[in-house]
Amino acid sequence: MTIQWFPGHMAKARREAKEKLKLIDVVIELVDARIPLSSRNPVIDELAKGKPRLVLLNKADLADPNHTKAWMSYFENLGNAVLQIDAQKGTGVKSISQEVQKLAKPLTDKMRAKGMNPRAIRALILGIPNVGKSTIINRLAGKKIAKIGDKPGITKAQQWIKVGKQMELLDTPGILWPKFEDQAVGYRLALTGAIKEEILDFQEMSVFLLRFLKDHYPERLKERYQLTLIPEDVIELFEEIGKKRGCLMSGGIVDYDRVAEILFREFRSGTMGRISLETPSTK
Ligand SMILES: Nc1nc2c(ncn2[C@@H]2O[C@H](COP(=O)(O)OP(=O)(O)OP(=O)(O)O)[C@@H](O)[C@H]2O)c(=O)[nH]1
Numbered sequence: 001m002t003i004q005w006f007p008g009h010m011a012k013a014r015r016e017a018k019e020k021l022k023l024i025d026v027v028i029e030l031v032d033a034r035i036p037l038s039s040r041n042p043v044i045d046e047l048a049k050g051k052p053r054l055v056l057l058n059k060a061d062l063a064d065p066n067h068t069k070a071w072m073s074y075f076e077n078l079g080n081a082v083l084q085i086d087a088q089k090g091t092g093v094k095s096i097s098q099e100v101q102k103l104a105k106p107l108t109d110k111m112r113a114k115g116m117n118p119r120a121i122r123a124l125i126l127g128i129p130n131v132g133k134s135t136i137i138n139r140l141a142g143k144k145i146a147k148i149g150d151k152p153g154i155t156k157a158q159q160w161i162k163v164g165k166q167m168e169l170l171d172t173p174g175i176l177w178p179k180f181e182d183q184a185v186g187y188r189l190a191l192t193g194a195i196k197e198e199i200l201d202f203q204e205m206s207v208f209l210l211r212f213l214k215d216h217y218p219e220r221l222k223e224r225y226q227l228t229l230i231p232e233d234v235i236e237l238f239e240e241i242g243k244k245r246g247c248l249m250s251g252g253i254v255d256y257d258r259v260a261e262i263l264f265r266e267f268r269s270g271t272m273g274r275i276s277l278e279t280p281s282t283k
Pocket residue numbers: 001002058059060061062085086087088089127128129130131132133134135136175
């Protein structure tokens with residue numbers, strides 16, 4: 001789904017998320033493991049305030065495993081539970097319910113102390129577009145999708161999915177807007193598919209990517225595009241790749257648009273290998 005985020009849409013998303021959060025014990029915040037900070041909604045801390053939180057680093061299959069490890073510690077140090085997952089294949093998804101239970105332990109303990117039988121813990125998935133919310137919901141729902149139906153006194157419109165015996169998940173995620181304020185963040189979001197690529201200049205985006213790869217994954221670049229040396233100048237590098245890939249127009253001039261498209265597609269699809277565009281120390 002592609003959403004153009006105008007102020008009215010952002011206000012509506014915030015209102016809806018706040019409404020949903022009233023019903024929720026544990027927040028599941030979904031981010032892209034390749035860009036965990038850039039893919040966070042800018043007001044998530046304010047929205048989820050006071051609720052225990054499980055951060056899911058999704059699309060971990062596309063991210064650099066070493067960086068993902070560093071990101072796990074980063075989010076743990078902020079006081080969250082964290083899991084890395086690949087919702088497409090289902091890796092790590094089974095642990096979600098367990099983590100949610102752990103986070104809700106103070107609540108279940110309280111219910112027991114009052115002599116009550118603890119009810120199922122209610123969770124909500126929140127995240128920016130395209131981060132994998134629906135994929136996870138479908139995974140968690142599995143084949144035995146059990147809609148619990150309306151709960152009197154709680155809500156009429158909301159449907160809940162039963163995940164095991166002890167967790168209930170709201171079947172519609174909270175879709176939140178991405179960050180806009182920073183150009184580098186914009187490039188990272190566009191490269192990973194969170195915002196419409198048409199909004200940004202393809203060539204500019206690819207130059208951003210090449211600059212990043214040159215600094216952080218030079219060997220990968222050499223290998224993929226069969227380069228013996230990586231030119232210092234990023235435009236020269238762009239042209240080298242164009243020549244290697246036969247992206248030439250008449251007169252032997254490099255077709256920049258085609259090179260940009262190749263770089264973009266090969267990054268997006270994971271053909272370049274597992275690459276993270278952000279580490280906890282990225283500014
Ligand atoms: N490689 C990989 N792809 C994934 C993973 N999770 C989701 N995807 C893909 O990412 C794309 C977006 O997934 P969705 O589940 O539709 O994302 P969403 O957050 O519900 O998107 P919106 O409806 O736009 O808010 C789809 O093409 C999924 O197949 C993952 O862990 N790894």
